[in-house]
Structure formats: C-alpha cells, structure tokens
Amino acid sequence: MKAVRIPGFGAAPMLEQLADPQPRAGRTIVRMAAATVGHIDRTVWSGAFLRHPPLPYIPGVEAAGTVVASESYRAGQRVWLRGSGLGTTENGTWCELIDAPDEALGLLPDTIDMALGAAFFSPCTSAWIVLHEVAKLQRGERVLVTGATGAVGAMTVQLAREAGAIVLTRAEEAAQQQQPFDLLVDTVGGPVLEAALPCVAPGGRAVLVGYTAGNMLPLNIAHFLQRDVALLPLNMFRREAAGR
Missing domain, CATH: 3.90.180.10 (Medium-chain alcohol dehydrogenases, catalytic domain)
Known part of the structure; x- marks a missing residue:
C-alpha cells in the first residue's frame, strides 16, 4: 500500500x-x-x-x-x-x-x-462537549464564540443557539454592547483569547478549545483573581467516550 x-x-x-x-x-x-x-x-x-x-x-x-x-x-x-x-x-x-x-x-x-x-466527529462532538459537559450552558446565557468561521466554532454557534443561548462572534461587538458574557468559547488562542477574556463577566467561564493563533496567554494575575473567571480546557482524549 x-x-x-x-x-x-x-x-x-x-x-x-x-x-x-x-x-x-x-x-x-x-x-x-x-x-x-x-x-x-x-x-x-x-x-x-x-x-x-x-x-x-x-x-x-x-x-x-x-x-x-x-x-x-x-x-x-x-x-x-x-x-x-x-x-x-x-x-x-x-x-x-x-x-x-x-x-x-x-x-x-x-x-x-x-x-x-x-x-464530522471532531468539530461536532467538541462543540457539544464544550457547551454541555464542560461549560454546563444554561438557556438564556450570553455566549461569545471566537473563530466562529472555523469548523468547531461554527458548530458551537449553532448548538448554543439551539440550546437557547444569546450568541455573538466578535469581541468588538461584545465590547460595544458593554454587556459582559457568561461564557467565552475560544477556538483560536493567542492574542484573540487575550482580547476576548475581559468580555467575560466576573464569575463567568471561558472554555479553551484551540490555539491556531498561538499557545501562550499572558495574564495579569491580580486582575484575573479579582475577575474570578474560570479557565476550562477542552481535552477530547479524556472525553472521547462522552463524545461518542
């Protein structure tokens, strides 16, 4: 062969x-x-x-x-x-x-x-696990999805809306609305993630899915502690059974 x-x-x-x-x-x-x-x-x-x-x-x-x-x-x-x-x-x-x-x-x-x-498997199951297993999405929550034109991001947008969430896909729009988000689903990493994190409400969650824009995230620890945003990684190796 x-x-x-x-x-x-x-x-x-x-x-x-x-x-x-x-x-x-x-x-x-x-x-x-x-x-x-x-x-x-x-x-x-x-x-x-x-x-x-x-x-x-x-x-x-x-x-x-x-x-x-x-x-x-x-x-x-x-x-x-x-x-x-x-x-x-x-x-x-x-x-x-x-x-x-x-x-x-x-x-x-x-x-x-x-x-x-x-x-189909990676984007569809990753999006489902992100929302329902990792983030525990609730109806009516505000969700920001980065990289929404990608495979995982596009599925995340569709599934979040199906679950009754209010979804935006641009951090600039989120900043203009001056309404924080309950959940950030970041599929890009790097500076995109860094820019999107301040849009998450104190006590909110950010699920980290990908790192195509970079795998490093600088954090102001004092600000991060005060905002109390949970950083939740997606590991589909551990969650493959749930995905299936």
Missing part, C-alpha cells in the same frame, strides 16, 4: 510503498476513501504534542472508508474512524489501508458522503 510517513519531527513527509497490513485480533483493516488534515496533525508532526507515535509514523487522526477485513465488522461496511490513538500514539490514517483498533470505528450511513464522514 501507499502511505505518507514522517521520518522525524518537523521533517518533510514522504510517500512510501509499505507492506499491506494483515488481519489480527481486535483490529480492522479499512480501505481509505477520505482522511482529514487538521491542526492536531501539524502539532504532532512538529513534536510539540504531549503524545506521539514511534518514528517514523503515518499521520492522520480521522478518516472514512470501507472495511476490508475484520472480526467485528463485515467486509464492505462503510465506516468512519477516530480516536484510540490513531495518529497520536500509533500510525494514523494517511494511507491506502488503515489498520485500526476496532473501537476507533463507527458505522457510516449510506446517505453520508465519505468526506463528511471523515470530518
């Missing part, structure tokens, strides 16, 4: 011909139809992630395709793949044949496009 492999952290990817995976207990072989390329892949690739597979490794944390061989799924079934170490502690999805733990698979309905099947 053909696969993209990373020979070392930060190194250029290489397209290689590898031996096809062989059936084994607890694993399913899937022929890939679509795979995602996301920020987490870049972070693992750089060596900056807390977890990483042995080098060289095949990146990719999500995909969709059809079952080739398995003890748990019938051949030809359409499935999506995510989690269970794919692309973070073991080889991932950027290959023609994916050798995945059975628990990483989910059935994909015939009516769902493979590309959507590969990409």
Whole structure:
C-alpha cells in the first residue's frame, strides 16, 4: 500500500510503498476513501504534542472508508474512524489501508458522503462537549464564540443557539454592547483569547478549545483573581467516550 510517513519531527513527509497490513485480533483493516488534515496533525508532526507515535509514523487522526477485513465488522461496511490513538500514539490514517483498533470505528450511513464522514466527529462532538459537559450552558446565557468561521466554532454557534443561548462572534461587538458574557468559547488562542477574556463577566467561564493563533496567554494575575473567571480546557482524549 501507499502511505505518507514522517521520518522525524518537523521533517518533510514522504510517500512510501509499505507492506499491506494483515488481519489480527481486535483490529480492522479499512480501505481509505477520505482522511482529514487538521491542526492536531501539524502539532504532532512538529513534536510539540504531549503524545506521539514511534518514528517514523503515518499521520492522520480521522478518516472514512470501507472495511476490508475484520472480526467485528463485515467486509464492505462503510465506516468512519477516530480516536484510540490513531495518529497520536500509533500510525494514523494517511494511507491506502488503515489498520485500526476496532473501537476507533463507527458505522457510516449510506446517505453520508465519505468526506463528511471523515470530518464530522471532531468539530461536532467538541462543540457539544464544550457547551454541555464542560461549560454546563444554561438557556438564556450570553455566549461569545471566537473563530466562529472555523469548523468547531461554527458548530458551537449553532448548538448554543439551539440550546437557547444569546450568541455573538466578535469581541468588538461584545465590547460595544458593554454587556459582559457568561461564557467565552475560544477556538483560536493567542492574542484573540487575550482580547476576548475581559468580555467575560466576573464569575463567568471561558472554555479553551484551540490555539491556531498561538499557545501562550499572558495574564495579569491580580486582575484575573479579582475577575474570578474560570479557565476550562477542552481535552477530547479524556472525553472521547462522552463524545461518542
């Protein structure tokens, strides 16, 4: 099979011909139809992630395709793949044949496009977990979402409105209204998060989802203590079961 492999952290990817995976207990072989390329892949690739597979490794944390061989799924079934170490502690999805733990698979309905099947899990479940498991969103609360044009941000806006929240997506608008927010969902990090935090009401919550704009946050500790805003990180590795 053909696969993209990373020979070392930060190194250029290489397209290689590898031996096809062989059936084994607890694993399913899937022929890939679509795979995602996301920020987490870049972070693992750089060596900056807390977890990483042995080098060289095949990146990719999500995909969709059809079952080739398995003890748990019938051949030809359409499935999506995510989690269970794919692309973070073991080889991932950027290959023609994916050798995945059975628990990483989910059935994909015939009516769902493979590309959507590969990409839906992270943004949809992250947004749901942010609002209902981490932030404990209540109807009528005011919510500010940064990065609302991104996948997680867009889903967060839709789900928050569905839950009866009042949602804005621009910190400038929030400042102009001079009404603090009960909840900030930040999907960007860096200076965007720094600018948005003062919009949160004292005693409010800020859920930190992403860091595409930077992974550092300077804090005035005295001001932060007086404002008493809870900083709540989203860790989908710990919450994967709740997401599923």
